[in-house]
Amino acid sequence: MLKYRTLFRTCHIFHPKSLSNDTLKSETTQELLQTMGFVRRSQVGLFQWLPLGLRSLNKLTGAIRNRMDNDGEAIEVSLSAISPRALWQTTGRWNNSELFKFKDSKGKQYCLTATCEEDITDLMKNYITSYKDMPITVYQMTRKYRDEIRPRGGILRGREFLMKDAYSFASNKEDAFASFQKLDDTYNKIFKDLKIPFVSAWADSGDIGGEFSKEFHLIHESGEDTLMNCKHCGDTSTLDMSHSYPEKDGQYLGDVDCKYALTKDHSTLICFYYPKNRQLNWNLASNVMDKDIDLVLRNKSNDHILDVFENDNEDIMFSKILRVMDCRLSSKSNFPDFPLKKYLKNNFGQIDDVSIVDAQENETCGKCEEGSLQSLKSIEVGHIFLLGNKYSKPLSVKFVDKENKNDAFVHMGCYGIGVSRLVGAVAELGRDANGFRWPAIMAPYKLSICTGPNNEENSQRARNIVSDLLNNSSMHLENEILNQFNEKLGIGARIKLSHAMGVPLCVIVGSKNWPDVEIEVRGIRWGKKDLWKKHYEKRCKELEWKCIENEKGPEKHIVPVEHLTEVIDILLMDM
Template sequence: MKSHAGIFHILPLGERVQKKLENLIDKYMSQLGASKVSLSSISSQALWQQTNRLEGYGQELFRFADRKDVPYILAPTHEEEITTLVAKTVKSYKSLPLRLYQIGRKYRDEIRPRHGVLRSREFVMKDLYTFDHSLQSALKTYEEARAVYSRLFDELKLPYLVAEASSGDIGGDLSHEYHLPSSIGEDNVISCTDCSYVSNEELATARPIPFQGQSSADGNDAKSSGTQAKVWRGISKDRKTLINVWYPASFADTDINTYALKSVLPGLDSSLEDALPLWQSTLNSSSVSVNDQQPQLLNVVDYRLGQDFANDLKNEPSRFPMLPQQSPVESSLLDAQYITSSTSGEPFNTIRIYDGDHCPRCTSGQLRVQKAIELGHTFHLGTKYSDALGARVQVPPTMIEDNKDLSTESDSTANVSMQMGCHGIGISRIIGAVADHLADDRGLNWPRAIAPFEVVIIPGRNMEDDAATISRALTESSNVFQPIDLALDDRAESFPWKLKDADLIGYPVIVVLGRKWTSDRLCEVQCRRLGLTEFVPLDHLQEHVNKLLSQL
């Protein structure tokens, strides 16, 4: 239930869903050999300054000071705190690998909370932190964590996607996201129709194909080598670099892929709709001379325009609108640079990925773009935090050089930074995403693993004793079937009301004692998710219900 904007209370049935999800996570973290901890929600701003993340997070941090004016934050994540804790307690490689996780509340001052618990200011999250003595060991841990995540999401029986991802503010150079396709998702996930390629929009690429430019009457067109082009303009965060993106006139400015641009200019300010006023301000306030640091002009050329266009742009810049009209500075006075290929050497694609683009991994597949909700994220952090916060261990040099077995020791040791990993799962977000994904016009529809109750029994009038008999039949101990988490609706409400309420709550299986029970001693078993309604005798009820639950 909503308390304030982006802040929610969890009611009894919701608490049962959350607790079941937490228990499920506990089970899989145990398989990974992880130990559970509980870190404070309050973190020191000084620690975040040591890792250079305090300003990077910007206004999303909830900041406050105590009565002594010591600055703190409500933690949105705990890399700094867990690294400091481990740095104080672990000194030898013999204590590694170390895997610690917690389930707790996190805080983020969202500028626009939306979609309920999917984008809120207070949320529950599981975060696992791993510590290893070497890169090879850390990468092995990373793959083990990914395998555990896959088994966990498999048990939820959701159509999830695992996408190659950017590490963003967290850090590191290896990352994967776990997504649930959804029309209300805020992320775009790109996947191939024929191979296993899946990537988020920030990293996704498409295989270049021949392209014929089309004509346009747009005033920003530039004509060269028989091809017409448009120019999109952006600016760097320090306002010192104007970016001209040259692309085919058949596309629009909204087609520009700012993620691709950031791969060559990480300082691009992609939040601006119109960069020109800021650029004009930079030029007006700058003294452009030989001795001063000049504003720069970066020209990025889409591969579709061809090499002839790129050559003309570089060799005859006066033919093109390199700068906005009435610019106070001539383009010849600026330090101009030209980019025609990506950092990997591939032809530069400035246009975002669309359905039907060609897969970069295989020759036959086409790309599909899906809206999705991010449920989990795994990061290999490397030594970003351990370097900054002094999390180091003593390791025999021979073990580093030759990668020998951990039992091998030498007389001398080397002091190395721990290799770290971070693996998060949004518990609040999973609850909201699953509720949205499986709901229909009659109500919620929980998967067995996290349903508040797996089965509800709804008896007709004066059937309380019969309902108790059904409950015992379903929950009696058995070497064949798992125990069933069951609810008996004995509230003093009408029979139709209780049936409707059961659909709203979303029990996986509903057992109804109605007319068929009175006449033929048959239970009506409903499973809305499977689209089944069947009449089952009491002696087959436990087997039948368990068979349904195994599919949910």
């Protein structure tokens, strides 16, 4: 009885007493998460997790942990959220403006970890001494902190968030890449377990750094990110990494913009020319120069870069100048004046017919050079990196190799999933005018049982159904059945509340058609395999099972109570 009283208290205290259609339709996803009792905002960007939200969060972490332990062959650890300044200074990341920084009573400086490359590297150097200790992958599921200037999207972009971050350590590039591939495969399995539509895309490594990276996204019109997908070869990349060509080169006749850059040794001035109505893509620009660009200066003004160029070269007349021309330009385009009046033509070079701007929809894919690109709005929920020696080198993580030498640095990778962010993203992805629709694996409850109030006979029938489900279902329904509601709610309000919460199946127990029981389907069949239909076609007569599909209302199933457990198991297979 304690379990049912706990369920009742949860529904009574944290759930709304009534839900209007206007509330379900008009509230943003974040507002609805609060109205339904999943989370509660305490401050801008900070949230308290309430019983319903915590159930979904814990189920999601359980699904991730299962894959990381088994398929990823990773070892779980838990690091401190407080990190010393010295580590971040060693890697050159202490000046990050998004770190929460503070001092202790002795004046020593720390930050709250936004990511743990420094701390995990410092930890593992104590345990990795030989090539025999690798490859190894460790992970944690913990809260992270980022001083977002403008927190937005609720739990999608907060100042505190739950994250799964993993780190691989290998003795050579081949093993490091093998670890990257294993975790890439593990991530694909995690998102397939959730039965939600996702895509992976090659991405920019950003401030984390490393050799290359890959992002995982949920496609949704509300997303802040843009992916470019080729209809021909199927390649998907983030906008930063997408390479495109116009249908015909040299068709742009308008004003031309120019951005200056310097090579890493500041000996060469690079002038990137591109259409004024387009955005320079630094990844593509850097690739043209074989990565020989001082990207520290990329946000500096042209005047500032010219000053640096003049100061770092004794006589700029003898210095090198390179013009890089986007393939959309022609000699008839309206170019700005060139800033330098004195230079030697022998030191002047030009690269033509390259693409250095962000891709646009319907342009030609730069990978296959055949298909056209389509843009997709998306929500990023995961990111994996091959780091190389970026962190092991400054933090001096060496090991004894097979030749008994101790001068090689460990090769690393890192792998993140925004767990709390994923809850918000799936909430956004699955909601409709009636509330949420969760995948069964992360729904707060897999099914609800609704009866009218003050009817002891139907209440007893519901309790018997719960007992049968717990004893005979193959879907592991222990603690997955919502069977207690506020006593003031009628059966219609209970069904509406169950649907708004996103419980995949609602079992309705009434007196009118007993012993037949009605099941209303709320969940989405994300996988689109319709396995239940194959079972229905084979066994509908045997189980006396009727299906009523209604375009204007929920899909309904009528089944005798003695076959209810079997039918529920079949329906949950696709959810």
